[in-house]
Amino acid sequence: MSESKEYKKILFCGLESGGKTSILLILDKKFSLLTTVKPTIKAKRTLHTNSLLGTTIVRWDLGGQKSYRKIYIGEKSKYFTEMQSIFYVIDIQAPKKFEEALVFLKDIINITSESHPDNFQLLILLHKCDPDIKNNKNIVNNIKSLDHEISSIIKDVKFSILKTSIYDEPSLLKAFSDGAFYATHKSEMFQTLLKDYMGKTYNSSTLLLDQNCFIIASRSTNQAYQEICESIAPRLTQALEKLEEWDINTIDIVTNVEFPEKHSEFQKEGIIFLRKLDIGDARLYLVALCLNKKVKIKSYEYLPLLAENLKNLLESFD
Numbered sequence: 001m002s003e004s005k006e007y008k009k010i011l012f013c014g015l016e017s018g019g020k021t022s023i024l025l026i027l028d029k030k031f032s033l034l035t036t037v038k039p040t041i042k043a044k045r046t047l048h049t050n051s052l053l054g055t056t057i058v059r060w061d062l063g064g065q066k067s068y069r070k071i072y073i074g075e076k077s078k079y080f081t082e083m084q085s086i087f088y089v090i091d092i093q094a095p096k097k098f099e100e101a102l103v104f105l106k107d108i109i110n111i112t113s114e115s116h117p118d119n120f121q122l123l124i125l126l127h128k129c130d131p132d133i134k135n136n137k138n139i140v141n142n143i144k145s146l147d148h149e150i151s152s153i154i155k156d157v158k159f160s161i162l163k164t165s166i167y168d169e170p171s172l173l174k175a176f177s178d179g180a181f182y183a184t185h186k187s188e189m190f191q192t193l194l195k196d197y198m199g200k201t202y203n204s205s206t207l208l209l210d211q212n213c214f215i216i217a218s219r220s221t222n223q224a225y226q227e228i229c230e231s232i233a234p235r236l237t238q239a240l241e242k243l244e245e246w247d248i249n250t251i252d253i254v255t256n257v258e259f260p261e262k263h264s265e266f267q268k269e270g271i272i273f274l275r276k277l278d279i280g281d282a283r284l285y286l287v288a289l290c291l292n293k294k295v296k297i298k299s300y301e302y303l304p305l306l307a308e309n310l311k312n313l314l315e316s317f318d
């Protein structure tokens with residue numbers, strides 16, 4: 001089956017004013033509309049097409065007011081069928097509404113437990129986890145209690161819990177990438193190329209991003225390295241794009257780093273780099289984390305081969 005005409009339905013659910021519409025505006029880079037965001041009237045559908053993976057994602061933004069929630073549950077076969085993922089958004093700054101949020105979550109889980117497609121994912125966003133308050137005692141406690149409650153509610157459905165904020169764009173890009181592109185057939189092919197590249201270079205984390213900074217594929221030797229790369233990747237691409245605005249052709253952005261805990265027989269000269277790869281009409285970004293000088297040299301040495309493999313893969317999709 002060709003994936004190029006594939007449609008995926010993704011639902012954004014949660015109570016009113018949780019932040020669903022704002023998240024979608026950030027993902028679409030419609031920052032100027034953020035100040036005018038209004039409560040969503042019932043369900044709004046928008047499309048997102050990923051040119052690299054050839055997937056069209058139909059995003060349903062389900063307005064969270066109580067009267068609408070009743071409608072969704074009442075007409076579940078209209079709203080809760082054939083969805084690839086559900087993003088359930090909880091405002092972690094509103095503890096008074098946690099109970100109600102968990103009740104609606106339970107309703108949704110009951111519906112999805114009855115039937116859902118293969119590879120279905122439930123992503124619970126602990127949202128409004130803004131950078132300036134995320135370590136506050138109250139917020140930390142709110143997150144802890146939600147983590148606990150959620151895990152006790154969900155039994156048969158695969159889920160993950162992510163902390164997000166509209167003031168932390170990488171957190172949203174990561175969440176959406178997980179929910180929309182994870183485990184697609186094409187993403188797995190990109191994954192295989194990254195695996196091959198890592199096998200040759202011994203680098204510790206590699207991410208492949210599309211031009212909008214969505215993560216198309218990733219591989220890492222450990223979770224922390226992966227999170228580091230995910231959180232800085234969009235910022236590095238921004239720096240590169242800024243330089244391009246000045247007509248400066250920027251090939252890569254390199255940060256020299258020293259990892260404190262690593263014992264290496266080689267010189268300790270780690271880097272994280274972002275490399276621009278323009279292949280045909282497609283713009284890709286590669287981010288890699290190298291722990292020492294030898295890995296750094298190898299990671300650059302094998303870039304042309306990786307670029308060639310990516311080119312062949314993209315051409316095979318045509």
Ligand SMILES: Nc1nc2c(ncn2[C@@H]2O[C@H](COP(=O)(O)OP(=O)(O)OP(=O)(O)O)[C@@H](O)[C@H]2O)c(=O)[nH]1
Pocket residue numbers: 014015016017018019020021022023034037038039040041062063064065089127128129130164165166167
């Ligand atoms: N502090 C903070 N505020 C946010 C964040 N995300 C959204 N908001 C604010 O939360 C309010 C509600 O956001 P919406 O995006 O309209 O929420 P919604 O979930 O779409 O609400 P309904 O359409 O009624 O279901 C707005 O004032 C946003 O500016 C966030 O990450 N942090």
Ligand SMILES: [Mg+2]
Pocket residue numbers: 020021022038039040061063064
């Ligand atoms: Mg809305």
